Amino acid sequence: MAQLQVLLVTFPAQGHINPSLQFAKKLIGYGVHVTFMTAAAALNRMNKTSTVDGLSYASFSDGYDEGFKRGTVEPDHYMVEVKRCGSQSLRDFIAKSINQGTKFNCVVYCTLLPWVALVAREFQIPATFFWNQPASVLNVYYHSFKKGFEKVIKNGIEDSSVLMEFPGMPLLCRNDLPWFFINPNPFTMALPTFKEHFEVxxxxKTNPTVLVNSIDELEAEAMKAFENYNLVGIGPLIKNPSETSLGGVRVTKNEEGLVEGCEIKRCLELVMGGGERGEEIRKNAEKWKELTKEAAKENGSSDKNLKAFVDELSR
Structure with a gap:
């Protein structure tokens, strides 16, 4: 049997590249050859000196192949360019691969790149969405864009005392929402892009598969809240904490929206201190550590789900 071939396309940012590489290594462990693709400028900055059997690299154009200085390109303009240039360069790459005898069994695409799935369909290649955040975060977006919870979220944003209820999740307050919902948000393109993911x-034609980071009971309940989607828990592959949380303690921003050093110090002292709160946080951290080990070991939940995903690709 020919070796399975997966093309893994990720957004050119560190918080996307790292979990995608971890996922690639997991797939390689099941005998899959993975072609890791990101924007040319990001790929050129990566350390690729240590070779991994079963892993190759490719790049797409985001319109800035030589890179650009942070702050010189508007995020909205960049997203237009990455879609326009990326779609064409991905199309060219897949066509060239086919001509050279490589037919990908699946294209896995990451957050902020819904157009990848559309290109894959042109070549009749199955596309799978890799959501590199917890299922509970996906749940909030899902109910916002698909289930009419916009008013619930709007009320929660306008009044910090309002508690919001989403199926499969505990009550949330304003600070528990993904920060793209909270103004001022410099990345105005993010929410429309997330909405486009659901549209794609x-x-x-069949219930789409979404790979998500999931290991505990809360995440399992969040996954049950989805209709017509096949959510597959493949965590723990990443640690992607909210920018407004630190070790179980919520940090407070100043009036400019920044977290000052003294605030970080306060949170660290609370986490590492000998008080009851610090002991509780460290106990929870140990619990997560054990859950991670259980999920990742052979026949753990992550291992079983990844094996099932690979087996499905071979059919």
Missing amino acids: LDQE
């Missing part, structure tokens, strides 16, 4: 998934 809904175009699938």
